[in-house]
Amino acid sequence: MALTTLIKALPKAELHLHIEGTLSPALMWELAQKHGIKLPFSSVCEIETAYQFSDLQSFLDLYYAGADVLRSEEDFYQLMQAYLQRCKEHNIVHTEIMFDPQTHTHRGVPFDVFMTGFVRAIDEAQEEWGVSVRLIMSFLRHLSEADAITTLQDAEPWYDIIDAVGLDSSELGNPPEKFERVFNQARTLGFKVVAHAGEEGPPDYIWQAINLLNIDRIDHGVRCAEDKELMALIKHRQIPLTVCPLSNLKLKVIEDMATHNILELLEDGLLVTVNSDDPTYFGGFLNDNFAVLESALGMNEQQCRQLVKNSFMASFLDDTEKQAWIQKVDAI
Ligand code: HPA
Ligand code: ZN
Numbered sequence: 001m002a003l004t005t006l007i008k009a010l011p012k013a014e015l016h017l018h019i020e021g022t023l024s025p026a027l028m029w030e031l032a033q034k035h036g037i038k039l040p041f042s043s044v045c046e047i048e049t050a051y052q053f054s055d056l057q058s059f060l061d062l063y064y065a066g067a068d069v070l071r072s073e074e075d076f077y078q079l080m081q082a083y084l085q086r087c088k089e090h091n092i093v094h095t096e097i098m099f100d101p102q103t104h105t106h107r108g109v110p111f112d113v114f115m116t117g118f119v120r121a122i123d124e125a126q127e128e129w130g131v132s133v134r135l136i137m138s139f140l141r142h143l144s145e146a147d148a149i150t151t152l153q154d155a156e157p158w159y160d161i162i163d164a165v166g167l168d169s170s171e172l173g174n175p176p177e178k179f180e181r182v183f184n185q186a187r188t189l190g191f192k193v194v195a196h197a198g199e200e201g202p203p204d205y206i207w208q209a210i211n212l213l214n215i216d217r218i219d220h221g222v223r224c225a226e227d228k229e230l231m232a233l234i235k236h237r238q239i240p241l242t243v244c245p246l247s248n249l250k251l252k253v254i255e256d257m258a259t260h261n262i263l264e265l266l267e268d269g270l271l272v273t274v275n276s277d278d279p280t281y282f283g284g285f286l287n288d289n290f291a292v293l294e295s296a297l298g299m300n301e302q303q304c305r306q307l308v309k310n311s312f313m314a315s316f317l318d319d320t321e322k323q324a325w326i327q328k329v330d331a332i
Pocket of ligand 1: 018021169170196247278
C-alpha cells in the first residue's frame with residue numbers, strides 16, 4: 001500500500017488543533033456578509049493570498065481579525081461542524097480540540113453562545129459517525145493571569161464538557177511562569193493541562209511548563225532539541241509533544257521542511273505526534289501534515305505507524321480505549 005493510502009486508511013487522533021484556526025476563507029467571507037462586517041479583503045481569493053506569515057505574531061494578528069466574523073451560536077456551530085466533517089474525511093476518530101474563550105468574550109460574545117454552538121455540532125457528529133471529542137480551553141498568554149483566572153471561573157457551567165486547559169498565543173515575553181497560579185487552580189479542579197512551549201520560545205519555557213505548570217503534554221516543543229538534559233527528561237517521562245509540521249514551516253520556526261526534526265525526535269524515543277494546529281491558515285489538514293513528512297523527510301511506514309499509535313498513546317483517552325485503537329492500527 002502506498003504510504004499516502006495508508007495514512008488515509010489508518011484511524012488517527014488529533015491532539016493539537018485550534019478550532020478558530022479551522023475557519024476557511026469561504027466561511028469567513030460568508031459570515032462577514034451575513035453580519036455586515038467589512039473585511040480588509042475584496043474576495044475569498046484575496047483572503048487566501050494574505051495567508052503568508054513571517055512569524056507567530058504575524059499569523060496571530062490575522063487569526064484574531066478573522067475570528068471577529070464569529071458572532072452567533074450558528075456561526076460557532078458551522079465552524080465546528082466543518083472541522084468534524086474534515087475529521088471524517090481524514091479518518092480522525094478522536095480529536096482534542098482547543099478553543100480560545102477570551103478571543104470571543106473580549107468582543108462581547110459570551111460563553112453560552114460559542115459553547116452551545118460547539119456542543120450542538122459535536123453531539124450531531126458523535127451521533128452520525130461516532131467521532132470522539134474532548135475540549136481544551138486555552139488561555140491567551142498575551143493577556144494577564146488575572147484574566148485567565150476570570151475565564152476559568154466564567155467557564156464553570158461548562159466544566160463537565162471541558163477536559164483540559166491550555167496556553168496559547170504570543171509565546172515570546174509570556175513565559176509559562178506567568179500562569180502558575182491559574183494552572184494550579186485548573187489542576188485542583190481536576191482538569192488535565194497542556195501548554196504551547198518551545199515553538200518560538202527557548203527550551204527554558206519548556207522547563208517551566210514541566211516544572212511550574214505540571215503539564216500533561218507540550219504543544220510544539222520542537223526546540224527541546226537544543227537542550228540535551230531537557231530531551232532526556234521528556235524521553236524518560238514520555239511527555240508527549242504535539243508537533244505541527246506545516247505550522248512550523250508557515251510560521252518560519254523552520255526554514256525548510258527538509259530540516260524538520262520530528263523524525264529525529266521520534267527515533268530518539270520521544271512520544272511525538274503529528275497535528276495540524278490551524279489547518280486553514282497553514283495549508284493542510286492532518287493527512288497533509290503526514291504526507292509532507294514522507295515527501296520532505298522520507299518518513300517510512302514503520303515511522304508513520306508509530307506516529308499514529310503515539311497519537312492515541314498521548315491522548316486523554318483511558319488505557320482500554322487507547323489499546324483498542326492501537327490494535328485497530330496494527331490490524332491495517
Ligand atoms: N501558537 C500559539 N498560539 C496559537 C497557535 C500557535 O501555533 N495557533 C493558534 N494560536
Ligand atoms: Zn497551536
